Structures are given as structure tokens and as C-alpha cells.
Amino acid sequence: MVIGIGDDAAVLRPRAGEDVVVSTDAMVEGVHFRFENQSCRNIGRRALVANLSDLAAMAARPLGFTLALAAPAELSLRRVDDLLAGLLIEAAEYACPLVGGNVSAARETSLTLTVIGAVARGRALTRGGARAGDRLCVTGRLGAAALALAKTARTGARIRQLPTPRLHAGAVLARISAVTACIDISDGLLADAGHLLASRGLAASIDRAAVPRPARFAAACARLAIDPDRLLLEGGEDYELLFAVRGATPSISTLRRRLGIEVSEIGRVVPAGAAAGDSVAPGWRHF
Template identity: 40%
Template sequence: MGPDQAEDANTVAGVGEFGLIHRVIAGHEQPAGTVLGPGDDAAVLDAPDGRIVATTDVLVENVHFRFDWSNAHQVGRKAVAVNLSDIAAMGARPTGLLVGLACPPDLPTSVVDELSAGMWEEAQSAGAGVVGGDMVSATALTISITALGDLGGRAPVTRSGARPGDVVAVAGRLGWAAAGLAVLGRGFRSPVAVVSAQRVPEPPYTAGPQAADAGATSMVDVSDGLLADLGHVAESSEVSVDVRTELLDVPQRLVEVASALGADPRHWVLTGGEDQSLVATFPSAQAVPEGWTVVGSVAGGKGVTVDGEEYAGDAGWQHWR
């Protein structure tokens, strides 16, 4: 075997599509709800509820992740987390993932192995498995994931159910990933806590079904920023939402990082995306379940305000802007 052939054996081109698929699925156990896993024309999953919740996200190298900031294992976990948080935001339980991977032929197989390990780790933490997908050649590494979920007899919690008089509550972290992005953008790799939050979010998966059971009237995951994502709720529900800064948790670690960078930690909490936390509306403060924190209220009108005033500056991330 010549040196070129030896090098090919360590790339996706050398291993080939089916060899690559085998590397992704080998050695992993599917959850009980997987009737037929990878290896056939399509997977088969149990759907006890009779309805399927489905969502898709696409992550592109150097747009949604950078390998000089994150390793492949962390990218794999993040790719899964951003999808499964959408499932949780509907009040559903994750059941399965379909993974599409487009990559250059000279991509080392070790990168695929680490991506796969991260995907499986995050999926299994939420009770789901990787049940199928596709792999193709491309000039840039792109990951597309379709996540599936089961409502367990609940009505889906949409963005359009908020009503005047509701309270707004949050489960999960806010501002941590934005702080980590600011740190990485300055060329630093610490504090580890905020950098890790940017590399791998920690969605509160069980909080979605918990909120649905508690009577949440609307819900969305915070992927673009608290104000931006509440804007989707306000528009869909035809209401106004007011966030009260005195109710927001601004952790001391974020205050310290912001002080070092000359930034405003409340801005990260209000507008930072990628923490994949959940924000929901409830009929009353008494209906808010344990683990959720009230941060605002719903009224008639339209739009999102902070302490009764329009927020000065961007409300969060927007593509193509």
C-alpha cells in the first residue's frame, strides 16, 4: 500500500459512504421506542401518541461552529442539542434523530468518529437515538439533523397561545453562550464555564413536557435570544410581552466576564442565543412549575418591551443580516 492509499484509508473518501455509516451506528444501542434502526431504506419508530413532532436544523462550518473553537465531539453534541430543544419546546419527549452529513472527501475519519460520539452522547442524554440519515460529498462540512418526538397525549404547546394576563417564565440558562462567544471572539479560552456553554448548550429537555403538563399556554426555545424569541410568541399570539430586568438572573460569573470585556451582562441575558433554554407563558404565577423562573408578563397590544420600554439595540441573532 502506497502513502497516498494509506492516507485515503483515514479519510471519508477512503472509507466510503457505507463504511462511514457503519462507523456512525456501530456499537450503539437504540432506545426501546426504535422498532427498526439504521440499515434499511427507512427507520421505524413507535408513536404511542399517534402524532409525530418533527424539526430540522442545519449547521454549517464557520457559520454555526468553528473547529478552532470547538472539537468535533462538542460540535456533535451541539448539533443534536439545538434540535432536541425544539422538540422540548413543543412539550414533547425526543425519540429519534435523522442525521445528514455533507463533507469534503479529504475530511479525516477521526472527525466523523468524534462528531458521531458527541451526537450519540447528547441524544442518549435525552432518551433518543440516531435512527438513520445520509452522507454526501460537499466542499464545506454541513450537518443537517431532523429530530422526532412524541407528545405523550399532551396538546402541542405552540407559540400562538399566549394570552393577556399570562406570566412569562424561563427554564435553563440565559446569556452564558453569548458570554462564551464574546470570550472566544477576543481570542481567549477561559473562563471555562462560559466557553463551555458556547461550545455545548445544556437544554432543559424535561422542562418542556413539565411545562405542558402545568398548563403552559405558549412556549419556544431560546436559540436567537430571549427578546427575539419572545418576539415570535408576541407576533404569533397577537399580544405584547414585557420582560422585567429585576426578575432576571444575572450570574456573578457573567458580571465578572462582562467587566473584564467592557460589556453589559444584562445584554447577554436579554439577547444572547444558543443557550437553548426554554421560555413559556403560564396562566398565573401559581401555575409555573418548579425549576422555572418568572421574568415578565403578557398584555394586550404587540411587540416585546423591557421594563415597559422598547429595547435599544438588537434583540438577538438574525440570519443574512
């Protein structure tokens, strides 16, 4: 950051030989969050995590972010302070300073963030390179965010769960030549696999049993009378990375060691037509 808050605009300076990576995302009260469901601090943290996750999926390192906050006049200063405090916790954690923003009146509260990052020139990890036969892998575990949301809906318990943006993992994946495509899972595994593959005439065959889940997940789902598969396959906001790997190497254990986190192989990329056929083992979900 060369010039931060206080001038007409911020000035950021990537290193020589880097590309600039930009992403923006809005979190709207009543659509993406409710004040009754979680603390303002958690809402703020989640807003930056969601945006940092998009940088992670591109293998970019954060440079800074801007915030456009819209809120009704009656939103208390306490809530505004807590939202900001949450944002700044994650900003400090991931070296992504708040470099500017604005505040405006609105009917409901929303936080629109724009994150700016940098990646070695031409080295951004994209959604674009998958081919039939590639292995599909995910970082971490899925379903925790959807389970927390379901629990809140049923019991009124506040959401404390918070995902982790996989910035380090994304940066490492970009240096592995066998990794052909990557996306962060914000909308749910099936939806985001579709975003990764559908426009290329491809589909995913996913082994449900191999989809990594939190400890005691089945029991927690049973208590809430929820189908665990639905949360695993369709639940959003886990912000793990879904990526395609060409060939048998690197192995899952090598990927785990290099990324420093859990990695699981959950299926394969197949031609869109083939996913409807019988060539795929039973228990695999086709779409």
C-alpha cells in the first residue's frame, strides 16, 4: 500500500512482474446474513473471508480491500463498530488492509467489498483448464457452514462457525503443473463443480462417500432431521478449493503435505454426456 485511506483514492503497488487480481462481492442483510443469527463481528469476518477466498482460488496474495457500507440510519454505532472490527480481524490475519471505502444510507444493511490482490504475471490459477479424466480434489471438509445455518434455523443457536480462506493452498496449487483448474466452493460443491466444468462440455462424477465432512456430521444431521448428502453436495459458503489434477501424481498424500491441510480426492472429470451413462460406478452422483 503506497497511499491508504484519506486521499481521493488508494494507491497499491504490486511487485514488478505481477498481475493485479480484483474481485467484488456484496453481503446483504436478509439475503446473506441476519443480525439475529450471528454476531456483527462474525458477519464482518465472514464478509472478508468470502472475498479473500476468491483471491485464493486465483492463487493471488492480498494487497488490500475497499468497503462500501450501506445502512439504515437506525443501525447502531455499536453494530457498525463490530462489523468493522470483524473485517479488521481478518484483514490483519491475512495482511489485507482496508484501503478505502464509503458509507451511504439504505433500507437494509449491506457490505460490498472489493479485494485487490497480485499474482506472478501469467500465473493466476483459473477455472479454465480441466479435461475429461482429471481427478477432482477438495481442500478441508465440506458441509460445516450449511450445518451451522440449519442448526440456527431449527434451534435459534447463533452461528459461530467461520470458514478459512485457502490463500496458502491456492498459491501452492498454482505452482503444481498437474493442477489444471480451480474454483472456491461458495455456492455448494455441485453448483461450483458446474461452474468449473459445464461451459467446457464437461461434468463431474462425484463419489459421495469420499466427500470430506466434519467429525460427527451424520449424527448432527440426524438430530436435525436433515439429509447429510444435501448439505455436503449443495451447502454453500465453505470456501474450500475444488481443483482438477491431471494424471496420477501428485498423490493425495503429497498434496496434503505441500498444501499443509487436508486434501481429498472426490471424483473425476467426465464428458458431459458420459455422466448420464452407466460407465460410472454406483453411488456416484451425476449431473
